[in-house]
Amino acid sequence: MIHSRRTRAEPEEDPIRTLRFGVNYTPRHGWFHSWHDFDPARARGDLDAIAALGFDHVRVFHLWPLLQPNRTLIRTAAVDRLAHLVDLAGEAGLDVMVDGVQGHLSSFDFYPEWTRGWHHRNVFTDPEAIEAQAALLRTLGRALAGRPHLLGLQLGNELNNLVEHNPVTADEVDHYLDTLLAAARDGLGTAGGLVTHSAYDAAWYGDDHPFTPEASARKGDLTTVHPWVFSADCARRYGPRSPQVRHLAEYGVELAKAYATDPARPVWVQETGAPEPHIPAADAPDFARATVRNAAECAGLWGVTWWCSHDVDRSLADFPELEYTLGLFDSTGRAKPIAEALAETVADLRARPRSPEPRDTALLLDCTPGTRSVSGPGGAYFEAWTRLRTEGSRPAVVLADRAQDAEHLAARGIEEVVRPA
Template sequence: MHSRRTRARPEEDPIPTLRFGVNYTPRHGWFHAWHDFDPGRAREDLDRIAGLGLDHVRVFHLWPLLQPNRTLIRTAAVDQLARLVDLAAEAGLDVLVDGVQGHLSSFDFYPEWTRSWHHRNVFTDPEAIDAQADLLRTLGRALTGHPNLIGLQLGNELNNLIEHNPATVAEVDHYLDTLLAAARDGLGSRGLVTHSAYDAAWYGDDHPFTPEASARKGDLTTVHPWVFSGGCASRYGPRSPQVLHLAEYGTELAKAYAEDPARPVWVQETGAPEPHIPAADAPHFARETILNASGCENLWGVTWWCSHDVDRSLADFPELEYTLGLFDAEGRPKPIAEAVAATVAELRAKPLIAEPRATALVLDCTPSTRSISGPGGVYFDEWMRLRQQGVRPTVVLAAQAEDESHLAARGIKELIRIP
């Protein structure tokens, strides 16, 4: 197992070195493991993760177990989460905690007080919002004293819940602002407070979770560039430049929407789902994805999805969920784990110097035409064409393309426009 790292503590983020970690999916029972939490099994999983040379994990409890009634937050469940953070510390791992799950691997977990006869829209119902704020405030207070805590995130890809909980952009913004304030109130001044969304926030026409919200709310921007979004891997091929540079592109796209040119971006989820990325191609995909993203200025880090394959004894998962792990369901490292470990070790020994990108491709879209920036879109294809020609383009919004101070702050000297 790797020994404790001598580097800056989480409260000192952003730190000068890149962070590399994994989203923790318990080997025994997946997230149903919270029903009968076993510290011994969790310790074994975390030790194996640390053995790859990774420095952090992102962890998820289940909302119905934390808050089974609108006014009841179970102390025992909160204590389980705090215990997992401590176990990670023993393994030499820092931790980001996601609060409201919410959505995990195609399954949605709602407490009963939001469903059926008690249905409430989790994004717009005032009492439902207040309850989630109470939960995040409670988690923050319970976790704030843990020295290996990176921070508290509102929940995993909350915009996956929008289909059954419709909301406007203004309502989503209010929801995010309320929950971010509650998480900060609970956590205090130490640690990051963040939120996350799946790719529709960036590519989805008129999606109510907006790129501006992702890039401007919370302490940094998180991106989840998945190769199945927009059919990227099936459209271009698993070894294509479009796939291998997708996380890099997602990072540069996120930077375009930020108001602060120095705002960090965290590639918080990326992975090699079969059959989109065949197992034989997964090690190459992992290495190239990490290296390409690491060339982006202001990158906070890369967190792979995920630690362990879902055991096939568990039914009804999409096929790709059974093969996403760095470890198989028996806990054995897969070739992709070896590729991730080797690439991380290489970058730690000789970090890439992320130079400012002097060339920017101008993105001119409206909320109803954001899909041009996703796979298959004219903007996406042009950015990738430039990248294949050896250009290292960043992204600038049309509204900022004439702002000399903005361009100068980002080191942009040349603009390219799509005819």
């Protein structure tokens, strides 16, 4: 039923959007262990292959223990290697987003020894541990500032994966993020660039998770979302070809926009991919096409960055099975069918850009931190939204406490708010 109706504000002219399309760079030789013996020629070969697909940027990762093996020691040689990689990407024609504190990568956690064992420090709450991470981000920012192909500096990859071993409250997370974002901005200085943070999906639909939707949608220069089809068993629950799966990234963007205080705040689909067996290899090309095209239907989308560039070589042990097949290139460097599908889709979207259709109907989301899961796969709200989408509507998401806010609704072009059926 209709919950409320508003008059839409006069739309501003919507120039042709320039969406960004990129890939998260995973080195073909040695995965991220390659930082132990960095080979510029191999890295340049990987980056050239990425650029040849038509992507315009990469997101890159160093390992925290190699950068900062002691709380008060940041290794100049390791920072220089990172800067070298950024320059190689620029030479290949790629802009670069740098993640600072890794942290968590592909199911492995990388902690410096000064945070572990007898020296254990909670990385989110210990004041000296926080200041050490801030010092690392300031150092990285100063080392990279001024490069014209640098997109910016992100605090780290999905830092909320570390909460299991580092208990933290939502208020403490806010302090942690605010401190590190300020340090990253200080490091980049007047040269500027994006300053961001990222979290995996529990931040959006994990009940009482200490990393909150509000933190993701309001801190930093834009909102990053990582809509993975294995989260809440989405692909297994609905099927790999289901609308719930193929519209998941689009839904993630709209959900993020609901929590933002700035209606114009951009949203970046920073990680999405086709993990086997959740998405069988035969379905991966169509999944990739649909995911990118559906996300492009969202106003305010900054871009899409695929996970990931290269498969993990099976000579490396103990990865979850899905990690071995997530790349656009296999471990020999051969482009897979999904790479070709994405290249064609990106080329088409660039050749024929169009403005998204208005989302003048919004579905009301009424949840608390303890019932946030209703908005995730399997939840009643998620299923109501995807049902509307399947029926041909393009619903926005609006929070219950803003459903009567005429200014907020008008700024987003929302004319009516409906309750989930």
